[in-house]
Amino acid sequence: MHGEYKTPGGKLVVADLDVLDGKIVGPVISGDFFLEPPEALTQITHALEQLPANSNEEEIAAAIRAAVEPGVEMIGFSPEAVARAVRRAVE
Amino acid sequence: MNGQFEDRWKQYRWRLIRGEPVAAAVNHAIDEVLTRRVGAGEREPTLRFWDRLQPEVVIGRFQSVRNEVDELAARELDIPITRRITGGGAMYVEVPNVITYSLYVPPDLVAGLSFVESYAFLDDWVIRALRSLGINAWYEPINDITSSGGKIGGAAQARRFGAILHHTTMSYDINSDRMLQVLRIGKEKLSDKGIASAAKRVGPIRLQTQLPRQTIIERMIEEFADSYGVVDDTLSEDEDVAATNLASNKFGTDEWTFAIP
Numbered sequence: 001m002h003g004e005y006k007t008p009g010g011k012l013v014v015a016d017l018d019v020l021d022g023k024i025v026g027p028v029i030s031g032d033f034f035l036e037p038p039e040a041l042t043q044i045t046h047a048l049e050q051l052p053a054n055s056n057e058e059e060i061a062a063a064i065r066a067a068v069e070p071g072v073e074m075i076g077f078s079p080e081a082v083a084r085a086v087r088r089a090v091e
Numbered sequence: 092m093n094g095q096f097e098d099r100w101k102q103y104r105w106r107l108i109r110g111e112p113v114a115a116a117v118n119h120a121i122d123e124v125l126t127r128r129v130g131a132g133e134r135e136p137t138l139r140f141w142d143r144l145q146p147e148v149v150i151g152r153f154q155s156v157r158n159e160v161d162e163l164a165a166r167e168l169d170i171p172i173t174r175r176i177t178g179g180g181a182m183y184v185e186v187p188n189v190i191t192y193s194l195y196v197p198p199d200l201v202a203g204l205s206f207v208e209s210y211a212f213l214d215d216w217v218i219r220a221l222r223s224l225g226i227n228a229w230y231e232p233i234n235d236i237t238s239s240g241g242k243i244g245g246a247a248q249a250r251r252f253g254a255i256l257h258h259t260t261m262s263y264d265i266n267s268d269r270m271l272q273v274l275r276i277g278k279e280k281l282s283d284k285g286i287a288s289a290a291k292r293v294g295p296i297r298l299q300t301q302l303p304r305q306t307i308i309e310r311m312i313e314e315f316a317d318s319y320g321v322v323d324d325t326l327s328e329d330e331d332v333a334a335t336n337l338a339s340n341k342f343g344t345d346e347w348t349f350a351i352p
Binding site: 012034036 | 152155177179206209232233253351
């Protein structure tokens with residue numbers, strides 16, 4: 001499943017994932033955003049793994065926010081932008 | 092940008108490298124090696140102009156190959172795909188049609204500026220150089236150099252290894268047909284741009300001035316030298332060897348390029 005969201009004035013976020021037993025599995029987040037350090041992408045995808053597929057945007061964004069370590073810089077996108085791309089993939 | 096920040100450029104002994112034409116993976120490896128060297132204090136802050144042996148599809152650190160590139164078309168045209176260490180978007184690059192440069196700088200240069208502010212700050216000398224050639228250019232946050240004639244270029248940064256890599260590619264000319272053959276440019280990406288065609292968004296330098304590509308580069312170097320001072324330099328033998336090794340162990344491998352398939 002595939003979803004995309006272009007942050008207004010910012011960058012594109014792409015979500016590719018599967019849903020199994022009502023849960024998100026194997027999520028891959030990609031796009032033309034900037035992220036420091038790059039390893040934080042793993043924290044973002046871990047936050048999405050096994051999340052209920054019917055989670056709403058706020059819940060998905062909150063899960064990402066909680067998983068991303070302090071000091072991580074998301075430039076041109078946000079937890080909300082990732083959440084929207086994920087919702088679009090699931091829907 | 093105000094004078095207090097502008098003066099910071101002058102505290103360094105800038106080096107200029109006019110790059111030799113090298114393979115795509117080697118160019119990206121040089122970026123990592125020189126960023127590490129500046130971060131370790133083993134090299135003065137440096138401005139490098141790239142040269143290339145061949146066309147290349149370059150994707151950003153976080154992009155999916157499948158989403159961005161028509162791999163079959165790239166393979167048939169014998170165009171290598173490489174992944175940068177910086178974020179940002181995919182590009183199709185032909186040697187005579189682009190000007191690419193990298194800055195390897197200590198974090199001190201941009202301390203107190205936000206990430207977004209630092210992009211415009213690090214490319215300000217380029218905007219000045221373009222304007223001096225009669226091109227009405229300005230910076231469009233986050234990372235675009237644009238003009239009344241369309242988008243000219245894009246920058247990308249990585250803050251790693253104790254330094255900042257800031258590199259920018261500008262269109263001197265464009266091969267739209269080939270670009271659209273090898274890149275997939277989705278509608279969602281253009282959704283807030285208000286323009287239907289990616290090719291139309293680009294405003295190559297050549298359409299705005301008749302000057303040869305090399306003249307643009309020389310004007311850029313002159314602007315940098317006059318503003319901040321710069322000394323000619325080359326890659327050391329040691330850096331050259333490190334870059335060659337890194338190209339074969341990392342940037343030239345499928346493991347790296349297809350890290351996000």
